Each structure stands twice: as C-alpha cells, then as structure tokens.
Amino acid sequence: SAVISQKPSRDICQRGTSLTIQCQVDSQVTMMFWYRQQPGQSLTLIATANQGSEATYESGFVIDKFPISRPNLTFSTLTVSNMSPEDSSIYLCSAVTGNTEAFFGQGTRLTVV
C-alpha cells in the first residue's frame, strides 16, 4: 500500500482566487489521479497526472481551470483556478502502485465564498 499526504486538508477561499493542493506519496507509484467529490455526490475523476508531461483530463475538465503538475513519481499538485462557489468540493489525490488498488489521500475540503 501507499501512504498519501494531502495539504491543505481544508480551506476557505474567496471567489476569483486560486488554490494549489499538494499530494505527496511515500513510495514511487505508477499512476496518480485527481478526483472531486461534490456535496452529496460520488467521486468524479478530474484527470490523470502524468510524470513530466501534461495531465490527461476527463470530459468536462480543462487544463486552464485545473492545472496539474507531476514533476516526479511521488508528488503532484492540483490548482483550482479562478474559483467560484460551484468549485466547493472535496478534492482527492489517488495513487496506484504495481497492483491495481488505488489509494487515496485524506482529501482537501474546499469552500469558496
């Protein structure tokens, strides 16, 4: 298994600003992902964080809104840009090791006011 640390764990932000969430894994992993869980809903995949190249975004998510970096095998960041109240969600980092089970960080609870 992998231990995933995310920070911040929560934040309250003003609309129009941006927040960068950091994700650190304690071991080298093959794949890293970012998910969003909006209030009362399921987890939705935002993008796959690719090491050393541009992230691969799912339908409905774009790089300008959610820029992602992954400079090495154990670290990734997600930025939520130009925030609006609709961006209020829990954002989750996930990592897959050699097996197929995905492990998750504790999440970042974002409230946009």
Place this chain on the structure above:
Amino acid sequence: DQQVKQNSPSLSVQEGRISILNCDYTNSMFDYFLWYKKYPAEGPTFLISISSIKDKNEDGRFTVFLNKSAKHLSLHIVPSQPGDSAVYFCAASGHNQGGKLIFGQGTELSVKP
C-alpha cells in the same frame, strides 16, 4: 450516464447481523471492481476487490460477490459492527483504463448497537 450505480443511498443494520451493499454496472468492458469505505473528513479506504475472472472474494468479515451476467456485485459484511458505519463506494475499472476508477454514488451504512 451513470456507469456504476448504487441504488440504495442508505442502509441500517443491527449489530451482529449481515450487511449487504449492492452495486450495478452497465459497461461490459469493466473487469475489475473495488469497494471503498469512507468516513467523514477522511479519504476513501480500500476494502476489497474482485477481478472479473472470479465470482467471489473473501477477506475476513468482508466478501464480495460478482455476477457478470447480471452486471451486479455485492459486498457482504458479517457480522456487522458499529465501527463499520460509514459510506461505502463501489468502483469499477477496465484493463485498458490505466487505473482510472468509475465510482457509484455510495451507500451510507449505519450499524446500530
């Protein structure tokens, strides 16, 4: 289009009895299924998984059953304990999906003492 569905938003069970959580999927390309447990303010925790080549996988009190013809899987918890009270998510992945997971909406399990 909800490819993974958990039609019961909540389930209440008496301590010591069996909890059965259900999940249906529509995409026949899914070949790997996972169950996660999530407490408030924490990230999802991996519980148990099953490959499409099996119809049952057991780990302690947790058993997952897969019915491929019906595109249905279920998680059995026996005996249920109050500490099992959490939201349970079913997730699915395809062998060509690179570890990306599609989640159901979740079922909130409450185990009463």
